[in-house]
Amino acid sequence: xxxxxxxxxxxxxxxxxxxxxxxxxxxxxxxxxxxxxxxxxxxxxxxxxxxxxxxxxxxxxxxxxxxxxxxxxxxxxxxxxxxxxxxxxxxxxxxxxxxxxxxxxxxxxxxxxxxxxxxxxxxxxxxxxxxxxxxxxxxxxxxxxxxxxxxxxxxxxxxxxxxxxxxxxxxxxxxxxxxxxxxxxxxxxxxxxxxxxxxxxxxxxxxxxxxxxxxxxxxxxxxxxxxxxxxxxxxxxxxxxxxxxxxxxxxxxxxxxxxxxxxxxxxxxxxxxxxxxxxxxxxxxxxxxxxxxxxxxxxxxxxxxxxxxxxxxxxxxxxxxxxxxxxxxxxxxxxxxxxxxxxxxxxxxxxxxxxxxxxxxxxxxxxxxxxxxxxxxxxxxxxxxxxxxxxxxxxxxxxxxxxxxxxxxxxxxxxxxxxxxxxxxxxxxxxxxxxxx
Amino acid sequence: xxxxxxxxxxxxxxxxxxxxxxxxxxxxxxxxxxxxxxxxxxxxxxxxxxxxxxxxxxxxxxxxxxxxxxxxxxxxxxxxxxxxxxxxxxxxxxxxxxxxxxxxxxxxxxxxxxxxxxxxxxxxxxxxxxxxxxxxxxxxxxxxxxxxxxxxxxxxxxxxxxxxxxxxxxxxxxxxxxxxxxxxxxxxxxxxxxxxxxxxxxxxxxxxxxxxxxxxxxxxxxxxxxxxxxxxxxxxxxxxxxxxxxxxxxxxxxxxxxxxxxxxxxxxxxxxxxxxxxxxxxxxxxxxxxxxxxxxxxxxxxxxxxxx
Numbered sequence: 128x129x130x131x132x133x134x135x136x137x138x139x140x141x142x143x144x145x146x147x148x149x150x151x152x153x154x155x156x157x158x159x160x161x162x163x164x165x166x167x168x169x170x171x172x173x174x175x176x177x178x179x180x181x182x183x184x185x186x187x188x189x190x191x192x193x194x195x196x197x198x199x200x201x202x203x204x205x206x207x208x209x210x211x212x213x214x215x216x217x218x219x220x221x222x223x224x225x226x227x228x229x230x231x232x233x234x235x236x237x238x239x240x241x242x243x244x245x246x247x248x249x250x251x252x253x254x255x256x257x258x259x260x261x262x263x264x265x266x267x268x269x270x271x272x273x274x275x276x277x278x279x280x281x282x283x284x285x286x287x288x289x290x291x292x293x294x295x296x297x298x299x300x301x302x303x304x305x306x307x308x309x310x311x312x313x314x315x316x317x318x319x320x321x322x323x324x325x326x327x328x329x330x331x332x333x334x335x336x337x338x339x340x341x342x343x344x345x346x347x348x349x350x351x352x353x354x355x356x357x358x359x360x361x362x363x364x365x366x367x368x369x370x371x372x373x374x375x376x377x378x379x380x381x382x383x384x385x386x387x388x389x390x391x392x393x394x395x396x397x398x399x400x401x402x403x404x405x406x407x408x409x410x411x412x413x414x415x416x417x418x419x420x421x422x423x424x425x426x427x428x429x430x431x432x433x434x435x436x437x438x439x440x441x442x443x444x445x446x447x448x449x450x451x452x453x454x455x456x457x458x459x460x461x462x463x464x465x466x467x468x469x470x471x472x473x474x475x476x477x478x479x480x481x482x483x484x485x486x487x488x489x490x491x492x493x494x495x496x497x498x499x500x501x502x503x504x505x506x507x508x509x510x511x512x513x514x515x516x517x518x519x520x521x522x523x524x525x526x527x528x529x530x531x532x533x534x535x536x537x538x539x540x541x542x543x544x545x546x547x548x549x550x551x552x553x554x555x556x557x558x559x560x561x562x563x564x
Numbered sequence: 565x566x567x568x569x570x571x572x573x574x575x576x577x578x579x580x581x582x583x584x585x586x587x588x589x590x591x592x593x594x595x596x597x598x599x600x601x602x603x604x605x606x607x608x609x610x611x612x613x614x615x616x617x618x619x620x621x622x623x624x625x626x627x628x629x630x631x632x633x634x635x636x637x638x639x640x641x642x643x644x645x646x647x648x649x650x651x652x653x654x655x656x657x658x659x660x661x662x663x664x665x666x667x668x669x670x671x672x673x674x675x676x677x678x679x680x681x682x683x684x685x686x687x688x689x690x691x692x693x694x695x696x697x698x699x700x701x702x703x704x705x706x707x708x709x710x711x712x713x714x715x716x717x718x719x720x721x722x723x724x725x726x727x728x729x730x731x732x733x734x735x736x737x738x739x740x741x742x743x744x745x746x747x748x749x750x751x752x753x754x755x756x757x758x759x760x761x762x763x764x765x766x767x768x769x770x771x772x773x774x775x776x777x778x779x780x781x782x783x784x785x786x787x788x789x790x791x792x793x794x795x796x797x798x799x800x801x802x803x804x805x806x807x808x809x810x811x812x813x814x815x816x817x818x819x820x821x822x823x824x825x826x827x828x829x830x831x832x833x834x835x836x837x838x839x840x841x842x843x844x845x846x847x848x849x850x851x852x853x854x855x856x857x858x859x860x861x862x863x864x865x866x867x868x869x870x871x872x
Contacts, residue, residue, distance in 0.1 A: 141650070333648075340647070340648045343706075
């Protein structure tokens with residue numbers, strides 16, 4: 128008799144109807160979005176504060192470069208001594224005073240630039256001022272030496288090295304970043320999924336043991352069926368939760384940004400602002416275009432198929448181990464000693480993924496780890512966007528499936544014996560003995 | 565085919581530990597079969613073998629003349645000693661689930677459950693969660709779940725633990741009724757009074773071996789010592805005792821009686837019948853109590869386990 132669908136249904140429904148599951152499903156994205164919204168709001172609050180900066184340019188060289196922006200007002204002071212200027216700025220509670228003193232030469236002027244303020248000024252602001260001044264003074268110095276600025280600007284060459292493999296596949300630096308993000312995201316998703324829902328499976332096995340229903344159940348169902356039903360049912364509940372998170376998160380994000388007028392996509396940390404300033408010289412349009420084309424260039428079909436295969440294979444592999452652990456122990460506190468050997472390869476996989484795949488996606492280390500079944504799902508998923516030969520992918524999947532079948536067999540053995548054992552905390556030696564019962 | 569279940573020299577080892585050593589039992593159709601034995605004797609292992617939870621290392625089990633197969637799960641109802649239900653699941657849903665696992669259709673299961681719930685007057689528990697019920701209440705549900713698919717063979721492992729006397733009686737009557745309706749019952753327990761009340765066949769397992777089995781009546785006959793409890797009315801107790809002692813093996817007896825009699829246990833001599841003893845006694849004194857001492861299941865249990 129095949130009871131698998133029945134068991135899957137029960138496992139799924141009990142998980143999905145569970146109060147804490149429902150609360151977690153709904154609350155998690157709300158909390159996440161709320162957090163993001165608060166951070167975004169705060170940083171916007173910070174950015175949108177209008178600052179007034181007084182400029183006292185005694186050299187008269189750079190006045191022209193200070194143009195008011197949305198958040199910053201520049202007040203040009205004339206014919207005041209620096210002491211008066213300082214007093215004035217302090218009284219008016221302005222943000223600060225930029226003083227450019229007189230000098231014989233441009234170099235003299237450069238040495239005499241100072242910023243006065245009540246508190247330490249923000250890094251972004253200072254960097255902004257510095258780059259403005261640098262550009263102006265560079266131009267001035269070039270002019271002093273008789274260089275035609277217009278000519279110089281027009282003769283600037285901009286280089287972006289086109290990359291192409293011997294087979295004619297084109298790629299670029301942006302491509303690599305996109306690939307890394309795709310691979311990293313896939314690998315990280317799998318990692319999270321295994322940890323969250325693997326634990327859920329383990330707990331549900333332990334629950335069956337502690338409520339002592341297990342013997343009633345396995346007098347009508349084969350333990351392997353029960354175990355697989357549990358794994359599949361819980362995974363489906365997990366996928367449901369994930370999908371709800373994504374949809375709810377997306378909707379909430381839109382609602383929140385509509386209500387508060389916060390554009391979250393543009394939420395920026397100061398570091399990002401710096402980066403943007405650094406990139407300002409390059410064409411933004413070109414960037415977006417090449418971004419789109421590099422996403423387009425990804426081996427998408429391959430990626431999706433392999434993502435599904437490795438995700439399912441890797442997840443089932445780990446979750447059967449989790450189920451075996453749940454069967455071997457009586458309560459959750461006893462699981463610690465068995466958790467480590469499971470978590471180690473998983474964490475190792477993520478580290479290998481992050482450190483070696485970025486450096487050299489087809490190097491020995493990443494290649495080897497993308498074949499070892501406990502690490503291959505994460506590492507291979509990270510490698511695939513960089514183009515992995517099909518034979519490697521197929522071999523790795525086959526190894527994974529083979530190992531998965533072995534682990535299910537192994538876990539089922541432990542499960543079968545373990546679920547009927549009460550009272551003692553088993554050692555590894557005992558687990559080994561169980562395999563032979 | 566008179567036996568519903570036959571186990572042929574079933575053995576099971578767990579590593580070096582032998583849980584069952586060539587155990588054979590025969591459970592006649594329509595009987596209540598007591599599976600007895602001290603703790604850790606191997607009863608539960610044998611029951612698990614019958615339920616196909618554990619596979620035997622050697623030996624075979626036949627149900628209704630066929631070697632045990634997975635479809636036989638339908639024909640067996642098992643109430644394990646370690647029992648429980650999903651705590652956070654509703655009573656009705658849970659019972660339906662377990663019924664479906666036994667191979668019943670949903671509508672069939674609903675009908676049967678309705679019958680049992682009404683019989684036990686627990687219909688209003690349908691939407692309660694198990695964790696809201698008391699232990700005794702949960703045990704009732706567990707009983708219903710065990711019998712609802714009308715199995716040919718019912719296996720109860722310590723069915724009365726956790727029940728108060730009233731409910732224990734209720735369950736006992738249900739078991740008897742199920743037997744009368746044609747079910748065969750295997751009944752594992754240490755509680756000898758319930759064995760006495762219910763079982764017609766027993767098997768005694770001790771340290772992985774079966775050391776005794778058969779009809780309870782036959783076993784009792786085998787174990788009887790031909791001793792009779794006798795109450796005599798006499799004015800001279802010492803004299804009378806000595807008189808009897810000359811002919812028979814006599815010991816002091818202790819039983820409840822309305823009179824202040826001389827109470828003795830008298831063992832028959834070989835080749836004597838009870839009538840011979842009675843004749844002898846009536847010639848000496850007035851007999852107002854005459855009763856054959858039948859060994860109790862408990863006596864047999866203790867004696868056999870000690871001797872083995």
